Amino acid sequence: MADTAPVWAVVLLPFALAAAAVLVAGFDAVLAAAAEGGRPGRPLRAAPAPLRAGLRLLGQQPRRTTAGDPWLGRIGIALVPVAAVLAGAVLPWGFRAVTDPVVGVVWFNAMEALAWAAVWLAGWGPNSALSLVGGYRFLAQGLAYELPHMLALTTAALGAESLRVGEVVAGQRGLWFAVWMPVAFAVFLLSALAMAFWGPFDHPLGRDAAGGAAAEYAGVDRLVLLAGRWLLLVVTAGFSVPLFLGGGHGPWLPAWAWTLLKTAAVLGLLVAGRRLLPTLRMERYVEFAWTVLVPLTLLQALAVAIVVLER
Amino acid sequence: MPDDVVFWVLAVPAVASGAMVFRYDSMARATYALLLSLLCVGGLVIRLGLDYLGVVVILMMTIEMALMAVFMVMFMMNPAGLLPMSMVHNKRGAAAVSAAVFVLLAAGIVLAPWPGRRGKPDADPTMALGESLMGPHMLTMMTLGLALFTTIVATVVLATGRGRYDRFGDDLCARRPADPVRPGARR
C-alpha cells in the first residue's frame, strides 16, 4: 500500500522536517508570550523568535573548555539531528515514505535509541561536571521510558501483524489503533516527549543543572543540539500518526492533508500540554514507568494479541 | 560491485575501531569505538539479508554501550584518559595467543571446502525466524527467556548493597523500610 517516494524526497526530507520544527518552535514561542500576558494580538509577534534566536547563535563564538573532548562532544551534538532525520525516513507522508523497509518499526526504534548515545556524548564532551550530570540524567530517563515505549511499538505492530510501517497504516483502514489501544497510544505520547528530552522530561537540560547537557555549548554547537531536539520531537510525535492515528486515512481530504492535520494536532497537544506540567524528576518517573506503565502496556499487548488471534 | 564497496566500507571500520578499543586511553572513546565496530557488524548483518536481526543488533548495542560508558567512567581510575596509562597484563602472551588463534581460524576458513548455497531464503526471514522460535526452536526460546529472567534476579541481588536486614532492622520488625529514598508518590 505504502509506496516508496521518488529519490528527490531524500533531499527534501531534512528540509521538510526542519520547516516543521521551526513552525512548532514558533508556536511554542507564541504560547510562551501569551503565558506572560500582554495586550491581545501581541503574542503572535513572538512567532519568529526561534528563527531570530537561531541566527543569533550562528553569529556566536563556540565555547571551548579546558581538557575537553571536543570530538566526542561534536559527534554527540551532530547525532541528535542525524538520528531524527534517519528515524524520519520511515515516516509516511500520506501513504508514501522515503523508504519503507520490512522492519520499519524496529528501524525507527533503533534510530531514536541513538539519542541515548548522543546526549551522553554531548554531556561528556566539554569536561564539565554539570553537563555530564545532564548526560547521566538522560540515560536514567532512557531506562525509564524505553521499556514501555518498546511495548507500545510492539502493540501497534502486533495489531497490524507486520513490522512494516506501510502495513501498520493499512491495518487501520476501518478503525484507528488509538481507539482500541488507548494505553499504548498514551504511553507512546509520553515517551515521545521523554525521547526528545522535552516538556516535563527536560531534566537532562534542566535549569537546576545550569542547562545540563547543553550547559557548555554556544554558537553553532548549541544551535545544532537544540534544533536537533525540536527535530526529534517532530519526528517522534509525527510517528504516532502512522502508528496509532490511521496515517493518511480519512474522508474527503487527500492523504497528505490528513497526515499533516493529524501531526499538527499531536504536536499542538504536546507543545501546549507541557505548560501544564512541571519538570519530572527521573527517579519518580522510573518508579511510575516500571510499576505502572510496564504492566499496563503488557496487558494492552495481551488484549491486542487475543483480538488478533480471534479475528 | 556496489556490494563489495559496502562490504569494505563496513568491514574495515569494524576491525579498525575494534582494535582502537584497546588503544584509546579515554574510556568514553574506547566505549564508542566498540559501538562503532558493532554498528558496522549490524550493517553487515543487514546486508546479508537479515534485516530484523541487523537492526536489533544496532538497537541493542547502542543502548548497551551507552550504559557501558557509565560503568567505565564509574570504575576506571582515569576515565578521561588525561594521563597516559596502561592497565594490561601479559600483553605479549595475549598478542601471541590471539595471533595464533587468528592464523588457525584463517587457515580453516581459506582451506575448508565450503559447501555451495543450498536452498533459498524465505521471502520473509523475520517471519521464518519467529515461526521457528515459536515452533521447532521453542526450547531455545524458553531457555533464553529463563536465562534472562535469572539474570535480572541475579544481577539485582549481586549489585544491591542493602539486604532485608538493612531495610527492616536486625529482627526484621521495622514497619517501614529504612530506604534512603522513600518509595511511592507521597515523597
Next chain:
Amino acid sequence: MTLEPLLLVAAALFCVGLFGALSQQSVVMLMMGLELMLGGVILAAAAVWHFVAPAATDGQVLVVLAVTVMAVEMAVGFAVVTALFRTREVDMTDDAAELKG
C-alpha cells in the same frame, strides 16, 4: 560479498576481542573484549546462514542466541564488578584472584 572474506573479518574481530579479554586488567575493559568476540560470532553466523544454508533458520537462531549472551554477559559482569567494588574497592582481575585454588 563472498563467504571467505566475511568469515575472515569475523575471525579478525574475534581475535582482537580475544586479545583484549586476555590482556586487560580492568574487568570492564575485559568485558569489552568479550563483546567484540561475540560480535565476530554474530557476523560469522549471519554469513554462514546467507551463503551456506539460507533455507534453514538455524543461523538466525544462533544470532539471537549470541545477542542474548551479550546482554546477559553485560548485566552479570557489571553486577559482579559492582559487588566487588562495593566490598573491596577494586575492579581489577588481578586483585580478585583469591578464589584461585
